[in-house]
Amino acid sequence: MTTTNNKFIQYNQPNAKTHQQHHNCFHFATNFNFSNQLKSNGAQSIRRRSLRLHCQSAATDIELNARAAGKDRLLKVPISNIRNFSIIAHIDHGKSTLADKLLQMTGTVESRDMKEQFLDNMDLERERGITIKLQAARMRFIYENEPYCLNLIDTPGHVDFSYEVSRSLAACEGALLVVDASQGVEAQTLANVYLALENNLEIIPVLNKIDLPGAEPSRVCQEIEEIVGLDCSNAIYTSAKEGIGITEILNAIVQRIPPPRDTAGRPLRALIFDSYYDPYRGVIVYFRVIDGTIKKGDRVLFMASGKDYYADELGVLSPNQLQVDQLYAGEVGFLSASIRSVADARVGDTITHFNRKAEQSLPGYKEATPMVFCGLFPVDADQFSELRDSLEKLQLNDAALKFEPETSSAMGFGFRCGFLGLLHMEIVQERLEREYNLSLITTAPSVVYRVNCIDGETVECSNPSLLPEPGKRRSVEEPIVKIELLTPKDYIGALMELAQDRRGIFKEMKYITENRASLIYELPLAEMVGDFFDQLKSRSKGYASMEYSFIGYTESDLIKLDILINGDRVEPLATIVHKDKAYSVGRALTQKLKELIPRQMFKVPIQATIGSKVIASEAISAIRKDVLAKCYGGDISRKKKLLKKQAEGKKRMKAIGKVDVPQEAFMAVLKLEKEVL
Numbered sequence: 056m057t058t059t060n061n062k063f064i065q066y067n068q069p070n071a072k073t074h075q076q077h078h079n080c081f082h083f084a085t086n087f088n089f090s091n092q093l094k095s096n097g098a099q100s101i102r103r104r105s106l107r108l109h110c111q112s113a114a115t116d117i118e119l120n121a122r123a124a125g126k127d128r129l130l131k132v133p134i135s136n137i138r139n140f141s142i143i144a145h146i147d148h149g150k151s152t153l154a155d156k157l158l159q160m161t162g163t164v165e166s167r168d169m170k171e172q173f174l175d176n177m178d179l180e181r182e183r184g185i186t187i188k189l190q191a192a193r194m195r196f197i198y199e200n201e202p203y204c205l206n207l208i209d210t211p212g213h214v215d216f217s218y219e220v221s222r223s224l225a226a227c228e229g230a231l232l233v234v235d236a237s238q239g240v241e242a243q244t245l246a247n248v249y250l251a252l253e254n255n256l257e258i259i260p261v262l263n264k265i266d267l268p269g270a271e272p273s274r275v276c277q278e279i280e281e282i283v284g285l286d287c288s289n290a291i292y293t294s295a296k297e298g299i300g301i302t303e304i305l306n307a308i309v310q311r312i313p314p315p316r317d318t319a320g321r322p323l324r325a326l327i328f329d330s331y332y333d334p335y336r337g338v339i340v341y342f343r344v345i346d347g348t349i350k351k352g353d354r355v356l357f358m359a360s361g362k363d364y365y366a367d368e369l370g371v372l373s374p375n376q377l378q379v380d381q382l383y384a385g386e387v388g389f390l391s392a393s394i395r396s397v398a399d400a401r402v403g404d405t406i407t408h409f410n411r412k413a414e415q416s417l418p419g420y421k422e423a424t425p426m427v428f429c430g431l432f433p434v435d436a437d438q439f440s441e442l443r444d445s446l447e448k449l450q451l452n453d454a455a456l457k458f459e460p461e462t463s464s465a466m467g468f469g470f471r472c473g474f475l476g477l478l479h480m481e482i483v484q485e486r487l488e489r490e491y492n493l494s495l496i497t498t499a500p501s502v503v504y505r506v507n508c509i510d511g512e513t514v515e516c517s518n519p520s521l522l523p524e525p526g527k528r529r530s531v532e533e534p535i536v537k538i539e540l541l542t543p544k545d546y547i548g549a550l551m552e553l554a555q556d557r558r559g560i561f562k563e564m565k566y567i568t569e570n571r572a573s574l575i576y577e578l579p580l581a582e583m584v585g586d587f588f589d590q591l592k593s594r595s596k597g598y599a600s601m602e603y604s605f606i607g608y609t610e611s612d613l614i615k616l617d618i619l620i621n622g623d624r625v626e627p628l629a630t631i632v633h634k635d636k637a638y639s640v641g642r643a644l645t646q647k648l649k650e651l652i653p654r655q656m657f658k659v660p661i662q663a664t665i666g667s668k669v670i671a672s673e674a675i676s677a678i679r680k681d682v683l684a685k686c687y688g689g690d691i692s693r694k695k696k697l698l699k700k701q702a703e704g705k706k707r708m709k710a711i712g713k714v715d716v717p718q719e720a721f722m723a724v725l726k727l728e729k730e731v732l
């Protein structure tokens with residue numbers, strides 16, 4: 056890279072080293088990181104193939120122009136020609152398809168080998184069809200014969216990661232609000248728009264999927280105006296799939312989104328919006344320079360973690376990493392500095408110079424707080440140390456993952472792990488099983504309770520089996536969330552019933568359009584962990600959407616329900632329930648366990664208890680070996696003798712026998728019948 060002056064930056068061809076390093080990065084990312092650039096295009100690479108065919112026949116002048124520009128990695132733009140933007144959308148409204156199309160139209164992504172590189176690493180995201188982590192891509196676009204640099208900062212599409220969404224929005228000046236024209240505004244669209252408005256972003260409404268027969272872009276425009284209060288007179292109608300309206304979007308980004316402010320002379324402040332761990336280079340930090348400039352080799356300080364490093368590598372994402380010597384206010388790039396764990400360079404932290412510190416860090420930094428906990432135990436006890444190593448490796452790349460050893464007489468040695476939410480939990484579990492080949496038993500997720508003890512101490516309890524005895528506790532508080540449900544009016548009743556069943560407290564209902572209503576409830580997080588979302592979807596035939604945020608702790612009448620199998624207390628099956636539901640949950644849980652635990656050679660009683668009081672009980676009858684099979688007809692006394700002998704044998708087996716409890720049984724509490732809850 057050569058520098059001209061502090062407003063003009065020129066990037067030369069990437070050097071061979073960068074390519075090699077980059078290749079390594081992708082290769083190893085399979086094991087340690089499936090996020091970031093992998094997502095950038097990998098998840099959509101299959102779709103992209105079909106898009107490519109379309110493009111070949113429908114290339115416009117602008118597209119060809121942009122493609123030519125994209126091939127040329129030389130980039131020299133003044134700050135007034137930089138645009139930083141994000142795409143916000145509800146899941147499945149077409150954000151990834153559109154991002155793909157933008158990359159393609161600007162010639163940023165086109166070579167086939169790159170697709171192949173991306174292709175195989177994305178199993179988890181591809182299967183789930185969701186964006187898990189964010190990433191960024193730099194595009195070059197020619198507008199009125201002038202080159203522009205458009206930085207797309209992607210956002211994850213799930214509420215578990217809303218903090219990351221807020222940080223990536225804080226790194227932008229504008230956002231495309233993509234709404235499916237056949238569906239309309241959904242809860243998550245709303246939540247993300249509010250985040251964008253909080254960050255003062257210029258929002259460009261984009262009505263996608265206009266190729267669908269059911270698309271009603273003008274109705275949806277009206278809906279956006281009514282609900283969000285956003286002027287939609289200049290909304291852009293697109294079909295990301297068919298490549299319609301893409302050029303209009305690129306033009307609008309240049310015309311409507313303001314360029315970054317030129318604050319290159321100030322002390323350095325760069326906002327981290329993503330980071331991931333690369334086993335060779337350490338943590339790779341993605342950031343947006345808000346103020347000042349950063350040079351390769353600079354000694355930088357991460358203000359929240361207090362750690363300092365020398366920036367060994369500095370570069371831009373196009374979307375492959377290209378090294379540069381310097382980045383200025385307004386630009387988006389990456390750095391690596393042999394950082395050992397993402398915890399040292401967290402999303403939301405501010406990078407400044409060690410020797411010329413910024414006075415204040417950028418606002419909005421938050422530590423990730425796990426909301427949901429569960430126990431992870433290796434099926435094979437020998438895998439305990441492997442499990443610990445794998446969790447440590449995952450943690451290098453995931454600052455939100457927490458874990459500590461847990462021992463249980465029923466399960467042996469394992470770990471109690473904390474996650475941002477249920478999706479985060481599932482991702483970690485799946486990665487442990489797929490990438491690290493571990494076979495795990497997972498216990499039912501629990502939230503963190505706050506127990507006020509009689510001795511004045513307050514303890515946090517994320518493991519139901521460790522809830523202090525009733526005699527020791529004064530009160531128990533549980534986390535409460537505020538949920539907003541958006542639903543067509545036909546399902547209001549069904550959803551109200553659901554929220555009320557889950558101890559929800561009704562707060563507000565309003566019709567946002569003639570046909571759709573918004574319902575606001577406050578309800579315990581514990582009631583949402585589990586099948587709440589599935590229930591929401593099934594009761595609304597898939598039409599309702601939801602968004603939630605944590606609001607605080609509230610005292611509740613909670614008790615611990617224990618489960619005894621064959622007379623033994625099984626700690627991982629203990630659960631904390633509201634007093635009013637204890638009996639019905641106890642009954643349902645014992646029945647469910649009876650279904651799930653296979654029959655043994657002996658009779659197995661299953662009991663639910665509160666303290667020492669049994670509140671429900673079931674029994675799994677024994678498998679009876681047909682000891683009479685060999686007695687053809689004949690003597691009754693001989694038969695009786697054989698049966699008696701069998702009964703004695705079984706008694707022995709019961710005494711020494713061990714019940715095999717399958718994995719599903721540990722999740723039984725999440726699968727209780729609707730009427731119980």
Ligand SMILES: Nc1nc2c(ncn2[C@@H]2O[C@H](COP(=O)(O)OP(=O)(O)OP(=O)(O)O)[C@@H](O)[C@H]2O)c(=O)[nH]1
Nearest residue numbers: 147148149150151152184185186212264294295296
């Ligand atoms: N008919 C039609 N389908 C589209 C269009 N854009 C996207 N889709 C389809 O809609 C589905 C969801 O698109 P995605 O791009 O994965 O949606 P997303 O918003 O990125 O979803 P997440 O990654 O989960 O956040 C895919 O099956 C796309 O092929 C469009 O313009 N028209």
